[in-house]
Amino acid sequence: MNTKQIVLASRPKGLPQLTDFRFEHTGLPEVKKGEVLLKPLYYSVDPYLRNRMNDGKLYSQSFKIDHPVESNALAKVIESSSDYFNPGETVIGILPWREMCVVSEKGLQKVDATHDPVSNYLSVWGMTGLTAYIGLMHICKPLAGETVVISAAAGAVGLVVGQIAKILGCRVIGITGSDEKVKLLVSNYGFDEAINYKTTTYMSNAIGTVCTDGVDIYFDNVGGEISDAVINNLNSGARIAICGQISLYNSTTLPVGPRIQETLLTKSAMMRGFQVNNFKSEFPDAIQYLTKWVKDGQLKFTETTFQGFAQLPAAFLGLFNGENTGKMIVKI
């Protein structure tokens, strides 16, 4: 039996190109004990995959050249030699970019396929929601009345962070890349203010103007000059969660910028990078709150969906052009 797959053809230099990926046919192995045959339904594409395309220095799990890219996905079980999964069930896990795949039962989890839209398991119910919740609650620890600034605010994680911060009684400022997204953040998602960094010359002043009481919390998805501008406006005791650095992922030289330690010192501020999988013990709590807020209508979500397996590379590239609002999903 044959299937199509998408492999990493070359390590991207700077911004990834479609030519860094290659489509090919591959054989499907037989389904051995403890394995399942899956048909992926939805893939999540995420900025962090860019790092896995580099030589493995920073992230341990570097993709191999000529091997399929992998990302979080929802899939239907077609055939099973596992004691835990039955044909017809829907599962979530990190899957290779293949139209059909045989994988170990390990790392797969069942999801409720009647939930509509089921793709939400890749976004607000999944890693996106958990990342937003853990980063905000466990790294930033917001108090009501504090000012929270979020970069890539209309992105998958940013959208959830902003709404949770509003639920907690914070003043919430989003930084985003188009006037349309500015409008969306304020009118649809309850942000107090939003700034289009692409049309703003003096970001530091612009942030100072809307953050009249300074910045208590910065949820950073982008890094670079946007972060410099936010850090210029920190309050004493500020907390910064580093969730992503998308503005730097395609950098071909070592990114340099103002040294921030003296600001952290004089402001008694804290900055912490985090990876959500290190907080698994907090997941049940997080899921309980996320579920409640979605049910109550306090937490809304949106996805940008590309259609078809062949669109996986284009959807991934779209992340770096701000083509997504909310989670970027590929429906197979």
Place this chain on the structure above:
Amino acid sequence: MNTKQIVLASRPKGLPQLTDFRFEHTGLPEVKKGEVLLKPLYYSVDPYLRNRMNDGKLYSQSFKIDHPVESNALAKVIESSSDYFNPGETVIGILPWREMCVVSEKGLQKVDATHDPVSNYLSVWGMTGLTAYIGLMHICKPLAGETVVISAAAGAVGLVVGQIAKILGCRVIGITGSDEKVKLLVSNYGFDEAINYKTTTYMSNAIGTVCTDGVDIYFDNVGGEISDAVINNLNSGARIAICGQISLYNSTTLPVGPRIQETLLTKSAMMRGFQVNNFKSEFPDAIQYLTKWVKDGQLKFTETTFQGFAQLPAAFLGLFNGENTGKMIVKI
């Protein structure tokens, strides 16, 4: 009644010069209700004073031009209109650089003058010891077996941090500025290794060589390129306490360097600036441990003493040339 004082004559441009200070005579006001007349015995000079000599942007309490510099000091009460302090008692507080001064009782604390040397109240028993303890225990939270790197390791705070980390069972690496200090750290203060950054070309490699298991904790007193080199060797879950940035205090341009956020992200690392006075509730605990360790002979300390009121500016300048081992003190 007249006395001598040292005022800030001009805001230093880069490295402070003796000409930034001016000696002058001034009158002593009468001692009003709630005030005391003090004769300073010992002054502490500290790197952070450099920031107070700048225009007040970062630190709120900028020194005023033509007004006396102030620093932590021990003094004898000569005359008192306070209900709390009596002539003959020894007190500690932030005092102007004056041979005699009249100050409010607020902010003064009595010390036990029989303690020998009493100057230790300015170092291991005082802010220095507390800063080391709070920064290490409450910011870095070391575990036995972890590797701790300390910059300005032979300085006042660094010396205490290293010894506490050894008491806790950590592997301790000091970075310092002379071969003499390297030897001192290892033979007198129990550091496992020490590196002379002035004679080491590739600091990042040198740190990697002695930190065979990577760096779990970095206690940063200096900033700049030394910090870049340490950050290159961070382990996953590393903690960085920013206590000082002495290498940058005299910078006349905005210091730039490698952006560190991506490293903090990939290493799930935390960096936090702190000021010891924000941890007052932890002081009693800290003092109890510091006292015990000194009594047990586990925590040793040294001071570098300049003699005479006129030496205050020179002692302060000496901090930037590494003229001190341990705490820099001026005995009046």
